[in-house]
Amino acid sequence: GDSVTQMEGPVTLSEEACLTINCTYTATGYPSLFWYVQYPGEGLQLLLKATKADDKGSNKGFEATYRKETTSFHLEKGSVQVSDSAVYFCALSPSGYSTLTFGKGTMLLVSP
Amino acid sequence: GAVVSQHPSRVICKSGTSVKIECRSLDFQATTMFWYRQFPKQSLMLMATSNEGSKATYEQGVEKDKFLINHASLTLSTLTVTSAHPEDSSFYICSARGLSGDHEQFFGPGTRLTVL
Numbered sequence: 001g002d003s004v005t006q007m008e009g010p011v012t013l014s015e016e017a018c019l020t021i022n023c024t025y026t027a028t029g030y031p032s033l034f035w036y037v038q039y040p041g042e043g044l045q046l047l048l049k050a051t052k053a054d055d056k057g058s059n060k061g062f063e064a065t066y067r068k069e070t071t072s073f074h075l076e077k078g079s080v081q082v083s084d085s086a087v088y089f090c091a092l093s094p095s096g097y098s099t100l101t102f103g104k105g106t107m108l109l110v111s112p
Numbered sequence: 113g114a115v116v117s118q119h120p121s122r123v124i125c126k127s128g129t130s131v132k133i134e135c136r137s138l139d140f141q142a143t144t145m146f147w148y149r150q151f152p153k154q155s156l157m158l159m160a161t162s163n164e165g166s167k168a169t170y171e172q173g174v175e176k177d178k179f180l181i182n183h184a185s186l187t188l189s190t191l192t193v194t195s196a197h198p199e200d201s202s203f204y205i206c207s208a209r210g211l212s213g214d215h216e217q218f219f220g221p222g223t224r225l226t227v228l
Contacts, residue, residue, distance in 0.1 A: 004155070036219075043116065043205070044156075044219035089156070099146070100217065102155040 002027040006090045006103035013080055013110050021075040021106050023064075023090035031092040033057075033066050033073040034100070038087045047075075047088070080110045114140045116208050118220035125196055126228055133191045133223045135206030141186035142208035146217065147179075150203040162189050196227040 006023040013019060025033065032051045036044040048057030050066035050073065057064050062077045073090060090103040115138040125131050135145055144163050148156040160176075162168040162183035170176045178200075180192040189208075193200055203224050207217040 041221065043118075043221040044207075046216060099158055099161065100156075101158075104153065104155040 002031070002092060002094065002101045004090050004092055004101055004103035006088075006106055008104070009087075009107040011106060011108045013108070015082055015110055015112055016079045017110075019075070019077040019080045019084075019108065021088055021090075021108070023073045023075065023103060025071050025073065025090075025092050027071075027092055027094065027101075029094065030068075031094050033064070034091040034093070035062070035064055035073070035075050036089040036091060036102075038089065038105070040086070044089065080108070082110045082112055084108060085110045114138075114208075114210065114216075114218040116142075116206065116218045116220040118204075118206055118223050120223060121221065122224045122226075124226045124228065127197050128195055130192055130194045131196055131225060133193075133204055133206075133225075135189045135191070135208065135220055137187045137208040137210070137218070140208075140210045140218075142189075142210055143186065144209040145183055145189040146207045146209070147181060147189075147191050148205040148207070150205060150222070156205060159191075193225065196225070198227045201225055201227045 003026045034049045035047040037047045038044045048059040050057040053068035055066045064075045087105045089105045091100045117136045119134045147159045150156045159174045160168045160170045168181035183189040205222040207219045
């Protein structure tokens with residue numbers, strides 16, 4: 001079945017450091033790929049998405065590129081802020097916005 | 113943006129009792145709601161999908177008689193954990209999907225269930 005693997009955390013960074021959270025997936029066909037963010041005490045929010053190969057999703061300074069050849073969707077940000085501290089989930093959906101399969105989540109801790 | 117609430121946020125109950133968790137879409141109509149379960153340091157596992165006015169579709173391995181789901185209106189779905197046991201202790205998260213746009217799922221803040 002479909003699965004998503006993302007790097008274990010926590011990832012601890014200083015403010016303004018570069019961030020990469022790795023995500024790889026296993027799925028048949030051409031899934032849509034997502035990054036969700038969960039701030040402390042809140043629900044999951046969609047951060048960005050990509051629906052086909054080579055698409056780049058971006059939002060709030062975060063980017064991720066749908067790489068079908070490597071089945072990856074790594075999350076990147078050039079300069080993190082303390083307010084970026086949260087848990088980040090990589091997810092896929094077999095067809096648009098039907099059911100979602102999530103990775104285990106990666107906690108990001110950014111210190112001043 | 114679309115807001116989904118869950119109630120209660122935390123609940124502690126004795127083994128053998130039943131617990132009901134509510135999921136509400138506050139500013140949109142949700143034709144489909146999803147219930148997930150999350151263990152510590154684990155991913156969200158889909159338990160069931162419910163469509164308004166029809167029976168829920170449960171994922172393999174999820175006991176439908178233990179986890180009763182009702183989606184009686186376009187803004188409310190409930191999950192009832194019947195005869196709860198300590199192994200049911202977990203974080204339960206709902207999401208809702210509306211009619212418009214690209215059918216994005218909007219997530220609630222979750223409910224922490226502890227069964228003693």
